Amino acid sequence: MALPDPESVSFPGARRPDRTRSVDSDGVRLAVYEWGGAGDPPLLLNHGGFDFAGTFDGLAARLADAGWRVIAYDQRGHGDSEHAALYSWPADLRDLKCVLDSIGRAPIPAVGHSKGGSQLTELIHALPHRIWRFVNIDGLPSDHVHPDVAEHDRAKHLDEVLGTWLDWRRRTHEAVRKPGTLEELARRRARMNPRLSHEWLRYLVTIGARPDPDGWRWKIDPSLRFGGFGPFRPSWSADRARGLPVPLLGIIGTEHEEMGWGATPESLRRHLPPAARIEVVEDTGHFVHIEQPDRVAEMVLEFFA
């Protein structure tokens, strides 16, 4: 199968990082990326579930060009970070703190998308002195059931979930991602990212997938999958959100899609600190920063000014 040169695929306004490095989170190697001047003030980006740092190539480039040292990383099992044997919310938080520690101990601003926003919310509750200001893109606490977090409420569907999940765990050691052409992988991702352009998704394939001899494969650990079940319930984070101890800008879209968290200003307002600012970007879905990178960069820069 003829494979295109990854360098030949580009996307207007998106730029690969200026520097890459890795951190060791208790034996799990995490890939870290930086855009902008090494001496510029640092700003942390945290991606969502089943994404990778490269999904920030558009937003990060814009923030770097405005004078920030932008740092993002691939969460364990995602992108170029190591596949772990185990995955959990506390492990993700430790990894996030490990990356944060690698930047320094002074408080910095942070942006999180989806599950990455939710992780940052938790980190800020644990370490309020480490994050100066926080932008959360469609990952704000609400009563809504999140597509990428295993939850107790999903136990209503336990009959369907339990057996299939355990059957899956019995087979995970055999799991491999399905190979395909660059075009096929882009079309497959469009099922979960239906509002994003084919050109953008093609670009993502060249970062988040690898060219194997039999075709492209997404790098994400094949043992990771959506859904599942666990004792977590959305109210645990929603009930705490009003006490978020740093200034918050929440950014949401208006169009519902599968990966979205279904948030509306009304549903969020009752959970957020009274001073929190919520911006609604019309005619966008869950990936607001990808659909409207200029608009989101402008809001972030203004909030962090």
Next chain:
Amino acid sequence: MKRLRHGKVELALHTLRPGEERPLLLLHGLGERSPAAVPDELSAWTGPVYALDFTGHGASTIPKGGGYHPEMLLADADAALAELGPVTLAGRGLGGYVAILLAGARPDRVRGVLVLDGPGLSGGGARPVSTHIGTPDRDASAPPDPFALLELSTDVRPPDYATLFARRARDLSGIDRPIAVCAAERPVWLEAVLGDSGVEASEPGEALARFASL
């Protein structure tokens, strides 16, 4: 000892007493490992007895960087179920909690559960505590994996989550009283399970005799 594959982990399944009848499968407590011989309190079981080392414990793989949660241990125990076929479960502490999860998840294959006292029975309580990012004793010798000790002693165990599994065992196993609580320690989740029909407080010997007769 047999090695079972669960994802990237190899689990150790120990044969404490061979045999052809339905086995008793022992699930150890948090930080423990499988016993070398059938414990006295379970000696009334006349059939084969196996014991599983959970991930990060005993002779099973110690993975890097933690990430433990009881549902993953449930899948560990399910790997043993795939190997052994229908079993009766005896779980100590954390293993007792996992045994109830498995009884609810595979009600046709778990023929009775004994919940015994042992480490890790309570977990992190019924409600989340203040958010913290814990770090384990990284210099500790393993096994047990210090991440397992940290993460499986702080996971939240809401009572209605545990009862969901216990009720599935009651309603779908076809067994009258499929869960026997032999533990003196009664965390909130276990009190809730005990408050349901189909669950009884029992001595291990009585419960073993009842489950052996199924």
